[in-house]
Amino acid sequence: MKHNLxxxxxxxxxxxFSQLATATPILASGAINDANFNVAQNxxxxxxxxxxxxxxxxxxxxxxxxxxxAGNTLWNANNVPGPGVDSLSGYYIAAVTSITALPTPxxxxxxxxxAGVDPNGVMxxxxxxxxxxxxxxxxxxxxxxxxxxxxxxxxxxTNGSLWLALGLNGGYWSxxxxxxxxxxxxxxxxxxxxxxxxxxxxxxNPSCSPGCPPTDFVFNTIANDNGPEQVWQYSGAxxxxxxxxxxxxxPLLIIAGLLGWAASxxxxxxxxxxxxx
Amino acid sequence: MKIMQxxxxxxxxxxxxxxxxxxxxxxxxNNLGFQSVANNSGGPNQIAVGDLYxxxxxxxxxxxxxTGTTSWNANNVSSNPPIDSFSGYFVTQVTSVTATSTPLGTIYTxxxxxxxxxxxxxxxxxxxxxxxxxxxxxDTSTAYTTGGPVATDIAHATDGNFWASxxxxxxxxxxxxxxxxxxxxxxxxxxGGLDFINNNSxxxxxxxxxxxxxxxxxxxxxxxxxxTFSQATAGGAWQTxxxxxxxxxxxxxxAAGWLMGSGLLALVRLxxxxxxxATTD
Numbered sequence: 431m432k433h434n435l436x437x438x439x440x441x442x443x444x445x446x447f448s449q450l451a452t453a454t455p456i457l458a459s460g461a462i463n464d465a466n467f468n469v470a471q472n473x474x475x476x477x478x479x480x481x482x483x484x485x486x487x488x489x490x491x492x493x494x495x496x497x498x499x500a501g502n503t504l505w506n507a508n509n510v511p512g513p514g515v516d517s518l519s520g521y522y523i524a525a526v527t528s529i530t531a532l533p534t535p536x537x538x539x540x541x542x543x544x545a546g547v548d549p550n551g552v553m554x555x556x557x558x559x560x561x562x563x564x565x566x567x568x569x570x571x572x573x574x575x576x577x578x579x580x581x582x583x584x585x586x587x588t589n590g591s592l593w594l595a596l597g598l599n600g601g602y603w604s605x606x607x608x609x610x611x612x613x614x615x616x617x618x619x620x621x622x623x624x625x626x627x628x629x630x631x632x633x634x635n636p637s638c639s640p641g642c643p644p645t646d647f648v649f650n651t652i653a654n655d656n657g658p659e660q661v662w663q664y665s666g667a668x669x670x671x672x673x674x675x676x677x678x679x680x681p682l683l684i685i686a687g688l689l690g691w692a693a694s695x696x697x698x699x700x701x702x703x704x705x706x707x
Numbered sequence: 708m709k710i711m712q713x714x715x716x717x718x719x720x721x722x723x724x725x726x727x728x729x730x731x732x733x734x735x736x737n738n739l740g741f742q743s744v745a746n747n748s749g750g751p752n753q754i755a756v757g758d759l760y761x762x763x764x765x766x767x768x769x770x771x772x773x774t775g776t777t778s779w780n781a782n783n784v785s786s787n788p789p790i791d792s793f794s795g796y797f798v799t800q801v802t803s804v805t806a807t808s809t810p811l812g813t814i815y816t817x818x819x820x821x822x823x824x825x826x827x828x829x830x831x832x833x834x835x836x837x838x839x840x841x842x843x844x845x846d847t848s849t850a851y852t853t854g855g856p857v858a859t860d861i862a863h864a865t866d867g868n869f870w871a872s873x874x875x876x877x878x879x880x881x882x883x884x885x886x887x888x889x890x891x892x893x894x895x896x897x898x899g900g901l902d903f904i905n906n907n908s909x910x911x912x913x914x915x916x917x918x919x920x921x922x923x924x925x926x927x928x929x930x931x932x933x934x935t936f937s938q939a940t941a942g943g944a945w946q947t948x949x950x951x952x953x954x955x956x957x958x959x960x961x962a963a964g965w966l967m968g969s970g971l972l973a974l975v976r977l978x979x980x981x982x983x984x985a986t987t988d
Contacts, residue, residue, distance in 0.1 A: 466740055466767060468775065493775055495740050495768045500854065506768065506780040532809045539811055576775045604892045606814075606885075610919045612933055614885070616893030636938040641890035650935035652896050654918070665772070667740060669935065669948070 454568050455518045455593065457628050458499035462673045467494040469522075470576040470583065470662035471653060474549060482538070482607075486526045487545055490662065491587035493574040494518040494566070507574075519574040519587040520566035521552045524603060535609050542603040542617075550584050560622045561597040568593045577661050595623035601645050602638075611655030613664065618645030633673045647672050728845055728909075729769055729793045729870075730779040731957045736772035736915055739953040741765055743797075743934070744853045744860075744945035748826065751938070751946040754804055754817055754886060761798040761827060762945065763864035764841070765851040781851075794851045794864040795843035796829045798822045799882055812888025819882040819899070821875055827861050839904050840874035840882070855944025869907050876902035879926030883919070884936070895936040897949060900928030913956040 457463045471490030477483055494517075497505040508516040527543035544561035545553070553562055569590025576583055596619035605615030618635050632644035653666030731737045745762030749755050769779040782791040802820040806813050821838050822830070830839055846867025852860050874880070882899035900917035914927035932953035939948045 464742075466742065468738070468740070468770070470775075495770070495777065496780070498742075498767075502850075503767070503781065506782075507777060508780075530810050532811070532814075533807055535816060536807070536809065536814065539809075574775050577773045602892060606811075606887060606891075606893065608885070612896060612898060612919060614893050614896040614935055616891070616935075616937070618892070635892060636940065637887075637894040638890060638892045642892060650893055650937050652898075652933050652935045654933055666933070667738070669742070669937075 455494065455497055455626075456505040457497060457626065457672070458504055459628065461499045462633070462671050463497055463499050463504070464669060464671045465494050466496045466498075467492045467668050467670065469493075469651065469653065469664075469666050469668060471664040471666070472580070472662055473664075482526065482529060482540070484526050484529060487523060487547075487549065488526070488542065489521070489523040489545075489548070489550060490664070491574070491576065491583055492520050492522060492564075492566075492668070493587070515570055515573050517569045517572075517574050517590070518566060518593060519569065519590075520564060520593075521550070521584055521588050522564040523548055523550070523553060524563050524598065532606070537607040537609050539604065539606050542598070542605070544598045550580070552584060552588055557595070557622075560595075561599040562595050562622045563598050563601075563603070563619060564596040565623075566593045566595070567591060576665070580661060583661070592623060592625055594621060594626055596620065596647050597622040600643060602642050605651075613651075613653045613655070613666070615651045615653075617649055618642055619647045619649070621646045631673045633671070729766065731769055731910065732771045732776070732778050733910075733957050734913075736956050737778070738770050738772045739766050740768045740770065741953065742767060743949035744939065745797075745947040745949060746857070746945055747947070754801060754815055754884070756801050756804055758801045759798060759822055759824075759826060760801070760819065760884075761796070761822075761825070762947070762949070763851070763853065763860050764795045764797060764843070765853075765864070766793040766843075790847055790850050792846045792849075792851050792867070793843065793870070794846065794867075795841060795870075796827070796861055796865050797841040798825050798827070798830060799840050801884075809888075811891055814888065815884075815886040817884040817886075819884060819897075827858070829861060829865055834872065834904070837904050838874040838876050838880075839872045840901060842872045843870040844868060845870050853943075853945060857944050860944060869905075871906045871908050872904040873901040873930055874904050876904055877928075879917075879920050879922060880928060881920050881926075886936070893935065894938055896934060897936050898931075898933040900926055900931045902929040910957040915956050 469490050469492045474487040476486050495507050508514055523545045524542040525545045526540050528541045530539045532538055567588055567590040572586050572589055575586050599620050601619040603617030605613055607613050616637050630646045632646055634644050635642050635648040647670055649668060649670035651666055651668040653664040656663055656665055741764055743762050743764040745760055747758050747760050749758035767781050768777055770777045799819040800822040801817050803818045805816045844865055844867040849863050849866055852863045880900055880902055884897045886895040887893055898919045900920055912929050915931055916925045917928045917931035918925040920926040930953050934949045937948050939945050
C-alpha cells in the first residue's frame with residue numbers, strides 16, 4: 431500500500447513536471463532567444479524632492495516566464511509553490527541620469543545609467559563598479575512572489591544560483607512616462623557575468639537604429655502605475671532577447687547537466703519521500 | 708484514502724500544467740502573458756487614418772497578477788505533444804492620428820476602433836457590426852506559428868475551439884497606440900480596455916480597472932492590456948512584434964467553487980498530515 435502510494439506520487443510528479451520544468455533555463459544555440467518576463471518596480475526618491483529627479487533610483491524584481499526561439503517554447507517557468515519549482519528570477523537597479531519634460535499626453539522621458547548604491551543590498555560594491563544593473567538567478571526551491579514585502583520579495587527573487595548579470599557598461603536604457611501612468615522603455619545591456627554555459631553575440635535593438643550600439647541583451651518593457659500604496663508601485667511585462675553562438679563544448683555540457691540533474695532527482699526521491707512514515 | 712487524495716491532487720496538478728484548456732485563478736486578477744505579431748495595411752513605419760492593423764496572438768502563460776504564481780503555461784512545442792495553445796487573431800482600424808512635437812522628435816499617438824472590413828476573412832460582417840476586434844481559440848492539434856505566410860499563421864492561430872471574442876461593447880472601451888521617434892530605445896506601446904462580445908470560455912468575468920482610458924479614475928472593462936510595440940526584423944511575414952500583459956478576473960461559478968473547494972480540502976488534509984508527521988518524527 432505504502433509502495434503503491436509512492437509510485438503514484440513519483441508518476442504524478444514526473445507526468446506533471448518533467449515535460450515543462452527542468453532545473454535550468456534552456457537556450458537555443460546559434461539563435462536569437464526571446465525571454466518574456468514580468469516585473470514589479472519601485473522608484474526611490476533619493477533626494478526626497480517629492481518628484482522624479484536625476485539621481486533617483488529605480489529598482490525591481492523580475493520573473494522570466496518563458497524562453498522561446500523562432501516562436502518555439504524552449505523553457506517555461508514552473509513557478510507554483512510546492513515541489514518542482516523551476517524559476518529564473520532576479521533583481522535590477524539603475525539611476526535616473528536625465529529627465530526631459532514632454533507635452534501631454536506624455537509626462538516626461540528619462541534616461542537611466544548605472545546606480546552608485548543599492549539600498550536593497552543585492553549589488554555588491556564590485557557589482558556596482560562593473561555597472562551591473564540586472565542579476566538573474568535559477569532557483570528550484572522558492573517560487574517568485576510579489577506583494578508580500580519588498581525585502582522578502584527580493585529575497586525570493588535573488589536566491590538560487592547566479593545565472594547571468596547584465597550591466598550598463600556600453601549599454602543604454604531610456605523610457606517615456608505617460609500621464610495615464612503607463613511607462614514604456616527599451617534598452618540594451620552587456621554581460622558582466624555569464625554562468626549560462628552559452629556565449630552570446632551582440633545584436634542591435636531594431637527600435638533604436640540608428641543611434642544605439644549592439645549589445646548582448648536588448649529589451650522592451652511596459653509598466654502600469656498601481657499607486658504608491660502598493661508594495662510595488664509599478665508592475666509590467668517585458669520582452670528581451672539574447673543571441674547565442676554555437677559552441678562545440680555546449681552539447682557535452684548540456685548532456686552532463688542533464689545526467690547530473692537526473693541523478694540528483696533520483697537522490698532527492700530517495701531522501702525526501704513526503705508521504706513515507 | 709491517501710491514494711485517492713494523491714490521485715485527486717495529481718489530476719489537478721497535471722490538468723493545471725499541461726492539458727487542453729487555459730487555467731485561471733478564480734476571483735483574482737489574472738495576467739495573460741502573450742506575444743503577438745502584426746501588420747499595418749498602410750505598410751511599415753507609417754500610420755494614417757483608415758489603416759487596418761491585424762495580427763495573431765499567442766497566450767504563453769496565465770499568472771496571478773498580485774502574487775506572480777503561474778496557473779497555466781502554453782505547451783506550444785510541435786515536437787512535444789500534446790500541444791496546448793491559446794491563440795487568436797485581431798483586426799482594428801486607425802480612427803485618428805495625432806503628432807506631438809517633443810525634444811525627442813515627433814511622437815505619434817493613434818486611436819484604434821472597430822474595423823470596417825477584415826482583409827483576412829476571419830471576422831464575419833455580423834461580428835464586425837457587433838464591435839468584434841479580437842477572437843481567441845484553444846487548440847490541441849496545431850502549434851502557433853509566426854514564420855509566415857500570413858494566411859498560414861492566421862489559420863494556425865484561429866483553429867481549435869472558439870473561446871471568446873472581445874471588442875468595443877460599452878462606453879470606456881478603447882484601444883490606443885503610441886509610436887516614438889526613430890533612434891529611441893522603445894518603438895512605442897499599445898494599450899486599451901475591451902469587453903466580451905461572445906463568451907464561450909465556461910467562466911463568467913468580473914470587470915478590472917483600466918486606468919489608461921480618457922476618464923478620470925479609470926474605466927471598468929472585461930480585459931485591459933498594455934503592451935510594448937517594436938519593429939520586427941525586416942523581411943519576415945510580420946512587421947511588428949507586440950508583447951503584453953492582459954488582465955482579466957474570472958468570477959467563481961457554483962460548480963467551479965465546489966471543485967476548487969474539494970481540491971483545497973484535500974490539500975489542507977494532506978498538509979496537516981504532513982505537519983503532524985513532521986512534529987512526531
